[in-house]
Amino acid sequence: LQEESQDTISSANDTLPEFASEPLVTDNFTADPSAHVFEGKIYVYPSRDWDSGIPEDDTGAHFNMKDYHVYSMDSVGGEVTDHGKVLDVEDVSWASRQMWAPDAAEKDGKYYLYFPAKDENDIFRIGVAVGDSPAGPFEPQEEPIANSYSIDPAVYKDTDGEYYMYVGGIWGGQLQRYRDNEYQGEDDVYPADDEPALMPKIARMSDDMLGFAEELRDVEILDEEGNPLTTGDNDRRFFEAAWVHKYNDTYYFSYSTGDTHNIAYATGDSPYGPFTYQGVILEPVLGWTNHHSIVEHNGKWYIFYHDSSLSGGKTYLRSMKVAEIEHNEDGSIDTISSFVN
Numbered sequence: 001l002q003e004e005s006q007d008t009i010s011s012a013n014d015t016l017p018e019f020a021s022e023p024l025v026t027d028n029f030t031a032d033p034s035a036h037v038f039e040g041k042i043y044v045y046p047s048r049d050w051d052s053g054i055p056e057d058d059t060g061a062h063f064n065m066k067d068y069h070v071y072s073m074d075s076v077g078g079e080v081t082d083h084g085k086v087l088d089v090e091d092v093s094w095a096s097r098q099m100w101a102p103d104a105a106e107k108d109g110k111y112y113l114y115f116p117a118k119d120e121n122d123i124f125r126i127g128v129a130v131g132d133s134p135a136g137p138f139e140p141q142e143e144p145i146a147n148s149y150s151i152d153p154a155v156y157k158d159t160d161g162e163y164y165m166y167v168g169g170i171w172g173g174q175l176q177r178y179r180d181n182e183y184q185g186e187d188d189v190y191p192a193d194d195e196p197a198l199m200p201k202i203a204r205m206s207d208d209m210l211g212f213a214e215e216l217r218d219v220e221i222l223d224e225e226g227n228p229l230t231t232g233d234n235d236r237r238f239f240e241a242a243w244v245h246k247y248n249d250t251y252y253f254s255y256s257t258g259d260t261h262n263i264a265y266a267t268g269d270s271p272y273g274p275f276t277y278q279g280v281i282l283e284p285v286l287g288w289t290n291h292h293s294i295v296e297h298n299g300k301w302y303i304f305y306h307d308s309s310l311s312g313g314k315t316y317l318r319s320m321k322v323a324e325i326e327h328n329e330d331g332s333i334d335t336i337s338s339f340v341n
């Protein structure tokens with residue numbers, strides 16, 4: 001898979017977007033950056049990669065992260081501040097290992113850090129930790145979010161003040177172990193290639209931001225004819241890394257296609273979807289995973305993402321980066337071509 005990724009990116013072009021070439025931090029490996037504007041600054045909540053010596057496998061065991069740092073900057077291109085460790089797996093009573101891609105939200109002056117981790121049975125659940133500042137620290141709840149499963153929580157605050165969590169990831173993210181929100185067992189079961197692919201999930205958050213106000217439901221991603229993307233449509237179907245932003249009253253659902261390594265996007269009229277597939281925002285980067293967030297600051301739109309350039313291509317040692325994106329007049333977003341350096 002690593003080799004396949006390298007082949008795909010060998011067509012790197014030289015139209016490097018501004019800021020795109022430099023890791024945002026170089027004294028830590030950081031991945032899966034979820035960026036938000038809080039208190040006028042950009043705060044970024046990444047995974048913190050490290051070399052735990054665990055061999056690579058298809059379940060992502062080598063992504064053995066154990067804590068989170070928070071970063072901030074006054075604006076893109078400005079100095080990046082490391083606010084230090086804000087949560088450690090040792091402090092989360094229900095979690096055993098693999099603190100994967102987190103996200104954060106603010107409500108009524110409180111800050112919520114959402115994170116996936118494996119429990120004592122090696123099942124991914126979503127946890128939440130609460131703080132008084134966007135820079136943490138965050139105090140974890142005793143239990144994971146009730147009825148949560150899989151990975152990559154992304155919490156979107158809609159313009160009407162409602163909050164929604166998008167969640168899910170296949171392969172190592174375990175989404176394939178569930179049907180109708182029920183755990184089916186350890187076996188990986190996928191729909192047939194010509195059947196609708198496994199969909200990411202969404203639930204509206206409860207008023208206290210500590211749980212779901214409703215059952216998780218499917219987020220449908222449709223093709224141009226209104227049919228759900230299928231399991232065999234690896235170039236377009238959802239794999240992991242859900243993110244939502246809103247532009248001109250349109251909801252943009254963006255995500256990683258995983259084994260085809262793109263950040264793709266689909267658009268719709270409601271946070272629940274359905275979303276219609278539109279194209280690719282970010283082509284494959286150096287390293288197997290591709291994971292991003294999209295945020296507006298000072299009238300410009302940015303994609304935060306990661307690659308493995310700083311580690312010389314080690315998939316489990318990634319570095320967050322940022323590039324500017326634009327929405328065209330017809331609402332489309334131009335593709336950022338691979339830029340390996």
Ligand code: FUB
Nearest residue numbers: 063100101240241289291
């Ligand atoms: O960083 C661990 C996992 O890799 C994330 O949860 C996925 O989205 C992928 O980036």
